[in-house]
Amino acid sequence: MLAVIRLRNLFAVVMLFGIYSFLAAALFVTLNAVDVAFTEAAVGAGIATFLMLSTLALTVRREKLRRKRSVIPLLVVTSIGATLVYGTFDMPYFSDPSAPVHGHVARHYIESSTAEVGVPNLVTAVLTSYRGYDTLGEVTVIFTAGIGVLGLLGYRKRGGKP
Amino acid sequence: MRPPIQPHNLVLRIAAKMLIPPILMFALYVQFHGETGPGGGFQAGVIFAAAFVLYALVFGIGLARAVATERLLRVLASLGMLLYITVGMASLFSGANFLDYDVLAQERMEGQHLGIFLTELSIGMTVAAVMIMIFFAFAERGVRP
Amino acid sequence: MSVLIGHYNYWIVIFLMMAGLYVVIAQGNLVKKIVGLNIFQASVFILFISMGKIEGGTAPIVKEGVSLYSNPLPHVLILTAIVVGVATTALALALVVRINEAYRSVEEDEIHEQDQSF
Numbered sequence: 001m002l003a004v005i006r007l008r009n010l011f012a013v014v015m016l017f018g019i020y021s022f023l024a025a026a027l028f029v030t031l032n033a034v035d036v037a038f039t040e041a042a043v044g045a046g047i048a049t050f051l052m053l054s055t056l057a058l059t060v061r062r063e064k065l066r067r068k069r070s071v072i073p074l075l076v077v078t079s080i081g082a083t084l085v086y087g088t089f090d091m092p093y094f095s096d097p098s099a100p101v102h103g104h105v106a107r108h109y110i111e112s113s114t115a116e117v118g119v120p121n122l123v124t125a126v127l128t129s130y131r132g133y134d135t136l137g138e139v140t141v142i143f144t145a146g147i148g149v150l151g152l153l154g155y156r157k158r159g160g161k162p
Numbered sequence: 163m164r165p166p167i168q169p170h171n172l173v174l175r176i177a178a179k180m181l182i183p184p185i186l187m188f189a190l191y192v193q194f195h196g197e198t199g200p201g202g203g204f205q206a207g208v209i210f211a212a213a214f215v216l217y218a219l220v221f222g223i224g225l226a227r228a229v230a231t232e233r234l235l236r237v238l239a240s241l242g243m244l245l246y247i248t249v250g251m252a253s254l255f256s257g258a259n260f261l262d263y264d265v266l267a268q269e270r271m272e273g274q275h276l277g278i279f280l281t282e283l284s285i286g287m288t289v290a291a292v293m294i295m296i297f298f299a300f301a302e303r304g305v306r307p
Numbered sequence: 308m309s310v311l312i313g314h315y316n317y318w319i320v321i322f323l324m325m326a327g328l329y330v331v332i333a334q335g336n337l338v339k340k341i342v343g344l345n346i347f348q349a350s351v352f353i354l355f356i357s358m359g360k361i362e363g364g365t366a367p368i369v370k371e372g373v374s375l376y377s378n379p380l381p382h383v384l385i386l387t388a389i390v391v392g393v394a395t396t397a398l399a400l401a402l403v404v405r406i407n408e409a410y411r412s413v414e415e416d417e418i419h420e421q422d423q424s425f
Contacts, residue, residue, distance in 0.1 A: 051396060
């Protein structure tokens, strides 16, 4: 992670980011989140890395050397980090079965999903049946992003800029 | 125009030719088995787009464009969204809430299965079409006229 | 000591988040900023998924003979968040390409000088 900050060769930075996404996907598998691991591996280590490489092919390969080094961002980041660590002392322990997040709604979904929806994959059941409206919004976001990229980069007509 | 078959990309071409059909089949498998195992619309769409990207990288953009034309991609993406909203509207016209799958068929379970199947299909279509569209937009920007 | 053992997942995630945030704030190259933003996003996903894990549970797919499942709600949230994140990254990178064509540079201070927008 610290290598990402220090490296100036952008190609190496993107490769490290791809490795980081893949490691995150492996971590998700050990945390019992198989659907999310699938999506993160496909999207993070696949599409995102590929898009960044395309951008690098269209722009520059190395970062410029910055002449002045200021210490303010480091102070800001450290203070935010310290505040967050102070805030986590009250949070429930890792993988605690009695944490409040596993309480009301999640328990209802797990228990009554087989009777109401009948689909073994609980994540798909919640995503498309119980929370189908949010998924509609998500598809709209993807569609809009596609239209936005089309508008920005467009299709190159025969010979010359469009 | 086909890129010439040279010794240094022969291995790549043969490996790509052997890999792309299983990738497409895997994408379809993930799409339709999203209910019984991990998977679903998003993963399937992304894997489908990855197969097309691989094809375009190895065989050149011209050939890939011949398969996935601009109009086809735009129509597919819009069709996906339209299908999703139509499923919701069908529930609305049958007297229940928007996107309530219970009223789509005779039985409740049948309705749920039908609704989930159509929804996942529309998600997969839209995601695949948009990802391929974005890839072609990025790739064609760098083509020297 | 039980505090350390119980909370180490949060602290790892906070370290990763701060690394990503530092890249966004301090680095001048636009592409590197977007990479930092994605690192930040991925570490937030790790935070959510680690909060949803239950000790001794399995993946949330209904099977015979399994009684304890991990919480599926964070999984749904993060699934949506991942795909929305890649959509915004695609748009941001398209913007960077256009900026490069207009200003001939992707360094933040050079763009500021050309724009004189201080």
